[in-house]
Amino acid sequence: MASHSESIIREPLITGKDITYAKITNDVLRPVENMPGRAWWIGFSVASLGACLWVFAVSYTFWYGIGSWGLNKTVGWAWDITGFVWWVGIGHAGTLISAILLLFRQNWRNSINRSAEAMTIFAVICAATYVVSHMGRPWLAYWPLPLPNQFGSIWVNFNSPLVWDVFAISTYFSVSLVFWYTGLLPDLATIRDRATGLRRKIYSVLSFGWTGSVKTWQRFETVCLILAGISTPLVLSVHTIVSMDFATSLEPGWHTTIFPPYFVAGAIFSGFAMVQTLLLVTRKVLGLENYITMFHIEAMNKIILLTGSIVGVAYLTEFFIAYYSGGEYEQYTFLNRFIGPYWWAGCMMYGCNVLMTQLMWFKKIRTNIPISWVLSIVVNIGMWFERFVIIVVSLHRDFVPSSWAMFYPTWVDVSVFIGSIGLFFTMFLLFIRVLPSIAMAEVKLILKSSSEQAKKKLLEHGNLDKEQVEFYKESLTSFDSVDITDYQKL
Amino acid sequence: MSSTKYILGLFADPDEMMHGIDTLQKNSVPIYDVYTPMPIHGIERKLGLKDSRLGYAAFMFGCLGGTTIFSMAYYMLVHDWPMNIGGKPAFAIPDFIPITFEWTVLFTAFGMTLTFFYATHLFPGRTPRVMDFRATDDRFVIAIDAKGNIPHDEITNLLKEAGAVEVKHNDRKYVSYE
Numbered sequence: 134m135a136s137h138s139e140s141i142i143r144e145p146l147i148t149g150k151d152i153t154y155a156k157i158t159n160d161v162l163r164p165v166e167n168m169p170g171r172a173w174w175i176g177f178s179v180a181s182l183g184a185c186l187w188v189f190a191v192s193y194t195f196w197y198g199i200g201s202w203g204l205n206k207t208v209g210w211a212w213d214i215t216g217f218v219w220w221v222g223i224g225h226a227g228t229l230i231s232a233i234l235l236l237f238r239q240n241w242r243n244s245i246n247r248s249a250e251a252m253t254i255f256a257v258i259c260a261a262t263y264v265v266s267h268m269g270r271p272w273l274a275y276w277p278l279p280l281p282n283q284f285g286s287i288w289v290n291f292n293s294p295l296v297w298d299v300f301a302i303s304t305y306f307s308v309s310l311v312f313w314y315t316g317l318l319p320d321l322a323t324i325r326d327r328a329t330g331l332r333r334k335i336y337s338v339l340s341f342g343w344t345g346s347v348k349t350w351q352r353f354e355t356v357c358l359i360l361a362g363i364s365t366p367l368v369l370s371v372h373t374i375v376s377m378d379f380a381t382s383l384e385p386g387w388h389t390t391i392f393p394p395y396f397v398a399g400a401i402f403s404g405f406a407m408v409q410t411l412l413l414v415t416r417k418v419l420g421l422e423n424y425i426t427m428f429h430i431e432a433m434n435k436i437i438l439l440t441g442s443i444v445g446v447a448y449l450t451e452f453f454i455a456y457y458s459g460g461e462y463e464q465y466t467f468l469n470r471f472i473g474p475y476w477w478a479g480c481m482m483y484g485c486n487v488l489m490t491q492l493m494w495f496k497k498i499r500t501n502i503p504i505s506w507v508l509s510i511v512v513n514i515g516m517w518f519e520r521f522v523i524i525v526v527s528l529h530r531d532f533v534p535s536s537w538a539m540f541y542p543t544w545v546d547v548s549v550f551i552g553s554i555g556l557f558f559t560m561f562l563l564f565i566r567v568l569p570s571i572a573m574a575e576v577k578l579i580l581k582s583s584s585e586q587a588k589k590k591l592l593e594h595g596n597l598d599k600e601q602v603e604f605y606k607e608s609l610t611s612f613d614s615v616d617i618t619d620y621q622k623l
Numbered sequence: 624m625s626s627t628k629y630i631l632g633l634f635a636d637p638d639e640m641m642h643g644i645d646t647l648q649k650n651s652v653p654i655y656d657v658y659t660p661m662p663i664h665g666i667e668r669k670l671g672l673k674d675s676r677l678g679y680a681a682f683m684f685g686c687l688g689g690t691t692i693f694s695m696a697y698y699m700l701v702h703d704w705p706m707n708i709g710g711k712p713a714f715a716i717p718d719f720i721p722i723t724f725e726w727t728v729l730f731t732a733f734g735m736t737l738t739f740f741y742a743t744h745l746f747p748g749r750t751p752r753v754m755d756f757r758a759t760d761d762r763f764v765i766a767i768d769a770k771g772n773i774p775h776d777e778i779t780n781l782l783k784e785a786g787a788v789e790v791k792h793n794d795r796k797y798v799s800y801e
Contacts, residue, residue: 154761288699297721323759342749350662355675574661
């Protein structure tokens with residue numbers, strides 16, 4: 134039933150007064166049905182300039198080859214793979230939110246899953262462009278696929294983690310896309326039924342003729358549940374396989390059995406940080422404070438704290454194992470992160486990822502929007518440096534000191550990276566302009582049970598444990614979208 | 624003879640709509656379908672719908688995907704062109720697990736979703752068959768086939784009593800057709 138009452142000690146997931154089903158639709162569709170404001174245009178202009186830079190830098194790479202990057206004989210893999218792993222990692226939060234949190238029945242996912250999944254898809258697109266552009270001969274990009282060919286057929290090597298990666302990333306991308314789009318159908322139908330003229334025709338095609346009949350919803354829910362069930366191991370497998378690209382090599386610093394869980398935790402960590410970066414701005418600009426509340430922000434900060442601490446434990450384990458292994462090359466690699474010429478990269482990695490996130494233990498910091506926003510960016514800077522340290526710092530001082538070298542990025546390296554951020558934001562801004570950034574149907578589902586007004590009705594009705602009521606009122610004080618004076622007389 | 628084809632009871636609240644379904648069923652008025660802006664649990668049982676069998680389809684597609692890629696890997700690396708990699712066996716089952724898993728998931732997702740679209744007649748560009756435009760927004764709509772359910776006024780009253788905010792007598796089945 135839609136109306137069972139939830140315990141008063143749970144914080145509300147929808148705040149505001151007089152929220153009706155119609156108001157949810159109106160609020161969520163405002164940016165879709167009206168011309169965007171100035172903030173959107175400014176953001177879009179900057180982002181699309183970045184995307185143009187990306188097009189130019191990647192075209193330059195295709196034309197002149199990867200010799201235009203700063204790679205050398207010793208460091209043969211640098212910003213390209215760093216950028217790839219960084220983007221794939223960021224692309225992990227969306228499916229975690231939509232799949233794992235669905236299985237755990239975490240209702241707060243309902244208002245953030247849509248934009249997080251969109252973000253996932255855009256991040257994986259950015260990652261995929263790195264894969265193609267770092268091949269050097271992108272017209273042969275089909276070579277990692279098991280296709281019959283005229284060389285024998287000589288087949289791909291299914292023993293290789295790089296081939297597994299092709300399968301993992303392509304499966305992850307397409308399954309995420311299917312999951313996201315299926316979830317969009319009811320909301321696209323809502324836009325269709327409110328629109329007129331050409332808009333109606335476009336959204337009519339996009340909404341696949343959705344009607345919302347009983348049987349459709351029943352099947353829809355089955356599909357979503359099973360997709361969540363299979364996406365959960367999928368999302369864990371993807372970064373596990375990415376980590377095996379490194380872990381199955383014999384390179385000190387890469388050859389580590391802890392890599393799979395460590396990479397998965399790091400991926401969720403950076404993904405949630407990116408969701409936080411985007412949503413804290415989006416909720417303000419689009420006026421969605423009633424749906425993406427302080428509870429959501431704090432819950433995401435808690436996940437950032439948890440995964441950041443798992444990453445911290447993984448770092449410590451790596452150091453201990455390097456010491457305990459007795460292998461001098463292994464020991465040197467880890468010592469080199471602090472005393473080598475890249476000590477500053479090591480400091481950025483450990484400082485941003487472990488030390489800074491520990492601040493999240495304080496509730497004052499978790500519920501402070503500006504600080505949360507800055508910390509979410511710090512996390513992603515730290516996670517970029519983590520990949521840089523693992524990749525470049527492990528490579529740059531190899532077994533033969535005469536071949537030791539430094540890596541200096543060229544303008545092409547820098548432009549591809551900055552451009553990929555522009556590309557990502559261009560896609561994200563287009564998304565919030567043409568598609569509902571909050572899953573309306575799913576938010577409507579929790580309106581009667583978990584909204585502030587429903588809880589207020591419970592309070593007015595009385596018969597509640599006094600301690601619990603005080604606890605609830607106390608928790609509301611941190612919300613920026615709740616008028617706490619309403620509660621003084623209750 | 625009335626020209627009404629369908630009677631629609633529009634509810635603003637899902638619980639009142641459930642009450643409406645109960646009222647109609649108590650009075651032996653058959654319900655054609657119910658349209659809601661969000662999934663309402665419990666309607667399918669009230670209307671006597673069977674459980675979805677998509678789970679079985681998903682399982683079959685998963686088995687198909689896993690078998691396909693495992694057979695491909697076997698054919699390519701063991702039968703067609705075995706490679707000597709440090710003298711290790713060509714039929715390296717543990718190495719085939721990641722791809723087998725990925726394709727199991729891939730086939731499950733695509734197979735099940737496409738089956739869902741096929742069974743529910745969803746495809747890009749399908750003309751939407753909408754009985755009321757607000758059913759995807761903020762109205763919970765019970766549709767009753769007017770043919771054979773002659774006492775229209777009685778049905779209207781039943782719906783209103785159950786809490787319908789509006790009762791429509793539509794001459795056309797779908798309002799979305801031009």
